[in-house]
Amino acid sequence: MTNRPHTLDALAAADAAELAEILLEVCSSPRWAAAVAETRPWPDRESLLTANATAVASLTAEDLRDATAGHARIGEPIAGDAASEREQAGIQGADRAVLDELHEANAAYEAKFGHAFLICATGRTAAGMLAALRERHPNDATTEAEIVRGELRRINDIRLDRLLEGP
Template sequence: MPERPPTTGLAWFNSAPPAELSPLLTACLAVPSWVTALLAGRPYSTVDALLAAADRAARSLTAAEIRAALAGHPRLGEPPASAGASARWARAEQAGVPGRDPDLAERLRLANLRYEERFGHVYLVSASGRGGEELLADLWRRLDNDPRTELRVVNRELRAIAALRLRRVLAEDAGPGRVTG
C-alpha cells in the first residue's frame, strides 16, 4: 500500500492544492483577499516567513473586510454556531471562559450586547490562555475606545487569531475529511 503523503507542516502547505488549502485558510481568517495573498506567496521558506506574510496581508484589510471576518466569530462565552475547523478552534481558544459559571456567563452576555450596540459588531479578542474575568475586563476597557481605535484593535486581534490558527493548520492532520472550514 502506498504511503499517504504528509498532511502537515510547511512542505505540505507549500505544495497542497489551493482547493485543499483555501477552506483551512478561510477557517483562520475568513477574508478572500487574505487567503488569495497567502496562496499566491507560496512557497514560503520558513514558518516565520509564512506568518510574516499572513500578518502583512491582514494589516492591509479594509474596514469592510474586517467586519466581514467578524461575522464568523462567536460571541465571547458563547458556543460557535457553525461546525468545522473554525468552530473547533474557537471552542479551544475560549477554553478559559468557564461555561458553568452562570454569573460570569450573564455578565459576558450583557457586556457583549453593550459592545455590539457601541461598535456594531461582535467583540473579538484572542482568548487563548486567558480566563473569563480577564477577558471581561478587557471588553469593558475596550468600550472606552473610539470606533477607529477599536477597529485597529480588532485588526490586531484578528492577526493574532489567524497566526494561532495558521500554526494549527501546519500542525494538525489536514488529510481528507479531517479538517474543514
C-alpha cells in the first residue's frame, strides 16, 4: 500500500486509472474499487467510509473471493509488505505451535470455504485469531460470507483511514 497520504480532494481529483490503482491497494475487488470510485467526491471521511460499507454490502460471492485473494493468510504476512506485516503484528513472537495450528486451521478453512480466512487482525494476537478461526469453521457458507463481509469492511475502513493519514 502506498506510503504517501492522500487528501479527499486529491483522491476525488485523481484520474480514473490512478484512483482505481489506489483503491485496489485497499481492497483487491475490482467491483468494490469501482463502486467506491463512483461515489466521489467525498465531502468528508465519513462519506468515504460509507461508500466502503455500501460497496462491501453489494459484493457477490465471487467479488468476496476477489477481495480475500488480496490478503495474506493469517499467520503468514507477506514479507516486505508493510501493510501485511503491520496488520498481522499480533503474530510476532507467537509460539511456533500456535503458528503451526494456525497453518493447519487455515488449510481446513480454505478447503471448506474456497478462500482464505479473513479477519481484521489489527490488535489481535495469534492465539486470538486461531480461536476465531476455530469458532468460525463450523459456519455454513452463507453465515461465513456475512462474517467475511463485516471483517472486510473493518479492514477497508482501517486501510482507508491510513491512506488519508499516511504512515
